[in-house]
Amino acid sequence: DTGVSQNPRHKITKRGQNVTFRCDPISEHNRLYWYRQTLGQGPEFLTYFQNEAQLEKSRLLSDRFSAERPKGSFSTLEIQRTEQGDSAMYLCASSPGWDSLTEAFFGQGTRLTVV
Amino acid sequence: DAKTTQPNSMESNEEEPVHLPCNHSTISGTDYIHWYRQLPSQGPEYVIHGLTSNVNNRMASLAIAEDRKSSTLILHRATLRDAAVYYCILRDGDQFYFGTGTSLTVIP
16 A cells, blocks of 8 residues: 555646546545645645545535545545635545544645646 | 644754644643644654653654643654654544644754
């Protein structure tokens, strides 16, 4: 297992376009998290899944953001009608459990630039 | 959500110990203290966690104050590869929130 994989690593898009990012977690990790990170800031929690169930989505930044994990394996994060303020690093993490004792494993992120 | 306070930056000489402080005065009895670090152009990686007792692993040590309102991450011998942003996080259950962390510079 090579860890959490995110694709693409970099994405440049024009304002108003839709973008979709993919995250492949470590096999058999049932928890999957999405974060956004802007320059000089720590990662900002967006949403997370327990298998295919999305347990928290109130922190998605607007209704232009949505995430899915249809079969409880890989996940996608979609941003519709992108804005320049969406430019950031989008990080995915997975963990084998849900409690406070469990470490999370992060991918290298997808860097989005909206021009 | 970030309930911890850390210095924005610290410096250390290579091969010397580094003590990274974290204040969490509003910690609850069920909050675990987690530390992650983020190397340049990488996602965060887990370092260590603890509840009440001091903890050691191959990467670092975690010293937790008796009242649990503060903790210190200890790197016993800093190397250039330890230059990163270190995040102290309180975790109760399945969600965790990052603050702005401490940017550690290691001087050769």
